[in-house]
Amino acid sequence: MSFSLEKFEARLPKDIVKKGHAYFTGFLVEDLTRDGDRWQADVYGTSNYTVDVVIKEGEVVSWFCDCPYDWGPICKHVTAVFLCKEPPGASWKYWKNGLLIKTQGLIY
Numbered sequence: 001m002s003f004s005l006e007k008f009e010a011r012l013p014k015d016i017v018k019k020g021h022a023y024f025t026g027f028l029v030e031d032l033t034r035d036g037d038r039w040q041a042d043v044y045g046t047s048n049y050t051v052d053v054v055i056k057e058g059e060v061v062s063w064f065c066d067c068p069y070d071w072g073p074i075c076k077h078v079t080a081v082f083l084c085k086e087p088p089g090a091s092w093k094y095w096k097n098g099l100l101i102k103t104q105g106l107i108y
């Protein structure tokens with residue numbers, strides 16, 4: 001299965017999208033790096049999880065998160081990383097040298 005990054009929210013259960021938004025706007029996605037088509041990030045919540053997604057030409061072709069969620073195809077952590085295609089305002093710096101950088105509290 002692959003799907004468009006632009007339209008992923010329509011493909012996922014509403015509660016997962018909502019939780020992903022909460023993680024994203026709560027700055028719980030840290031250390032997002034982008035190496036070509038591969039995005040990797042640490043997502044903090046009750047625990048710290050590693051997310052790895054591959055996005056080719058706007059299509060999400062694979063995703064991985066090491067959390068134990070198995071009630072659906074995609075967890076809230078992966079959803080939160082998808083949302084990083086649009087940094088949430090002034091608290092983020094835009095893509096720079098392939099990195100999306102959080103300006104609050106992170107050394108970069």
Ligand SMILES: [Zn+2]
Nearest residue numbers: 065067075077
């Ligand atoms: Zn997860």
